[in-house]
Amino acid sequence: MTDASATAAARRPGEQALTALGLPAPALDPADASPHSFPGGGRWRTEIPSCEGPEALAVVLKESSRLDVPIHRISQGSGVWMLTDAEITEMVEATAERGIELCLFTGPRGTWDIGGSTRTDSGGAGLRARGHDAVAGCVEDAVRAAELGVKCLLVADEGVLWTLHRARSAGILPSDTTLKLSALVGPVNPASYAVYEQLGADSINVPSDLTLAHLTEIRRVSAAPMDMYIEAPDDLGGYVRMYEVAELVRRGAPLYLKFGLSKTPGIYPYGHHLRELTLATAKERVRRGRLALDLLARHGADGEMAPLGTRLPGPLNRFEISS
Numbered sequence: 001m002t003d004a005s006a007t008a009a010a011r012r013p014g015e016q017a018l019t020a021l022g023l024p025a026p027a028l029d030p031a032d033a034s035p036h037s038f039p040g041g042g043r044w045r046t047e048i049p050s051c052e053g054p055e056a057l058a059v060v061l062k063e064s065s066r067l068d069v070p071i072h073r074i075s076q077g078s079g080v081w082m083l084t085d086a087e088i089t090e091m092v093e094a095t096a097e098r099g100i101e102l103c104l105f106t107g108p109r110g111t112w113d114i115g116g117s118t119r120t121d122s123g124g125a126g127l128r129a130r131g132h133d134a135v136a137g138c139v140e141d142a143v144r145a146a147e148l149g150v151k152c153l154l155v156a157d158e159g160v161l162w163t164l165h166r167a168r169s170a171g172i173l174p175s176d177t178t179l180k181l182s183a184l185v186g187p188v189n190p191a192s193y194a195v196y197e198q199l200g201a202d203s204i205n206v207p208s209d210l211t212l213a214h215l216t217e218i219r220r221v222s223a224a225p226m227d228m229y230i231e232a233p234d235d236l237g238g239y240v241r242m243y244e245v246a247e248l249v250r251r252g253a254p255l256y257l258k259f260g261l262s263k264t265p266g267i268y269p270y271g272h273h274l275r276e277l278t279l280a281t282a283k284e285r286v287r288r289g290r291l292a293l294d295l296l297a298r299h300g301a302d303g304e305m306a307p308l309g310t311r312l313p314g315p316l317n318r319f320e321i322s323s
Contacts, residue, residue: 010246010299010300010301011298011299011300011301012025012028012246012247012299013243013295013299028250032212032213032216032250032251033250033251034215034216034219034250034251034252034253034254035219036219036223036253036254037253037254037304037306038225038254038306038310038313038314039310039312039313039314040306040307040310041306041307042254042304042305042306042307042310043249043253043254043255043304043305043306044249044253044254044255044256044257044304044305044306045072045073045225045254045255045256045257045305045306045310046069046070046071046072046073046256046257046259046289046293046305047071047072047073047074047075047227047256047257047258047259048060048064048071048073048074048075048258048259048282048285048286048289049074049075049077049229049258049259049260049285050075050076050077050233050260050261050267050268050278050281050282050285051074051075051076051282052076052077052078052082052267052268052270052278052282053076053083053087053091053270053278054087054090054091054094055275055278055279056278056279056282057074057090057091057094057095057282058094059279059282059283060074060282060283060285060286061094061098063282063283063286063287064286064289067286067287067289067290068290069286069289069290069293070293070305070308071098071100071289071308072100072101072256072306072308072309072310072311073100073101073102073103073152073256073311074095074100074101074102074103075102075103075104075105075152075154075180076091076102076103076104076105076154077105077154077267077268077270078105078267078268078269078270079104079105079106079107079108079109079141079268079269080104080105080106080107080141080142080144080145080150081107081108081137081141082107082269082270082271083104085144085148088104088145088148088149088150089148089149092148092149092150093149096149099308099309101151101152101178101311102150102151102152103150103152103153103154103178103180104141104145104150104152104153104154105153105154105156105182106137106138106139106141106142106145106153106154106155106156106160106164107137107138107141108129108134108137108138109127109128109129109134109138109156109157127156127157127182127184127185128156128157128158128159128185129156129157129159129160135157135159135160135163138155138157138160138163138164139160139163139164139167141153142164142167142173143167143172143173146173146174146177151174151176151177151178151311152177152178152179152180152311153177153178153179153180154180154181154182155179155180155181155182155201156181156182156184156185157185158185158196158199161179161181161196161199161200161201162199162200162319164177164179164200165179165199165200165318165321166200166321168200169321176312178202178203178311178312178313179200179201179202180201180202180203180204180205180227181196181201181203181204181205181227182205183205183206183207183208183227183229183232183236183258184236186204186205186206186207187204187206188206188207188210188214189214189217189218190217190218190220190221190222191221193206193218193221193222193224194221194222194317196224197222197224197316197317197318198317198318198319199318199319200318201224202224202225202312202313202316203224203225203226203227203256203313204224204225204226204227205226205227205228205229205258206218206226206227206228207236207237208228208229208230208232208236208237208239208241209237209239210228212244212247212248212251215248215251215252216251218252219251219252219253222317223254223314223316224313224316225254225255225256225313226252226254226255226256227255227256227258228241228248228252228255228256228257228258229258229259229260230242230245230248230257230258230259230260230288230292231259231260231261231262231288231292232260232262233260233261233262233264233266234262234263234264234266235266236260238262238263239262240262242291242292242295243295245257245292245295245296245301246295246296246299246301249296249301249304250301253304254306254313257289257292259285259286259288259289259292260285260288261281261284261285261288264277264281265277267281
């Protein structure tokens with residue numbers, strides 16, 4: 001299966017039993033399906049988030065082998081600045097051996113600097129980079145990570161995104177660097193989604209509480225890869241959408257299925273004082289991935305995975321960069 005119609009033909013949860021009881025679901029509308037795929041084929045990829053260092057990475061890789069969970073991308077949330085050069089190099093080498101994209105977060109960001117507005121009820125400026133020095137710190141992180149072989153950078157600020165996209169275009173960052181927009185600032189409408197694509201995002205994390213109709217609206221204006229937590233951390237709502245995973249792919253492709261974990265404390269910024277929690281949650285995220293993939297298989301919708309080792313987003317729309 002390689003197209004939207006294939007997912008439409010997949011079995012829906014409880015379909016046969018409910019139909020037999022006179023409770024059939026409404027027919028799927030082919031117009032709701034995303035017409036887009038990843039370059040090279042496939043409509044979904046997988047991501048294990050919150051992998052905070054080499055030790056957690058080793059746990060994820062071991063557990064993914066044990067449970068046969070295919071992984072396209074592994075991401076980290078604490079930031080480049082929370083890792084030594086040796087730790088980054090170890091993570092780069094371990095993921096490269098398996099053809100997995102490694103994505104590290106740039107920093108600093110608003111929740112960790114001296115501004116108090118992020119702790120108010122309104123949230124203030126949120127995760128954005130406050131002032132020139134914060135932008136400079138993000139650029140420093142990006143250049144350092146790229147020099148150590150990191151190919152994907154996680155960004156939580158529009159200005160930082162545009163700056164890193166310009167740096168990529170200017171050759172300051174390698175041309176095959178990909179820029180991933182964080183779930184912490186994810187767009188919630190098609191207009192803003194398209195703006196982030198134009199600013200340089202190669203994959204865009206949307207909040208996990210968007211409706212299926214919202215995904216269809218986005219796909220009518222943009223083909224940029226979408227990231228979505230199938231299970232979201234508590235600080236992002238704690239939503240669990242495993243039973244919707246086939247329909248999320250049908251509506252949102254090309255889609256990264258992110259296997260997060262609810263009902264667990266936050267671990268950013270990571271340090272060894274959080275070691276046991278971090279390793280335990282890393283292992284459980286892979287298991288959650290297995291559960292979601294099992295659901296796809298049971299519903300006959302697991303045949304559209306993008307080839308392992310693929311990472312680039314394909315041609316995307318960008319704002320013109322003036323000289």
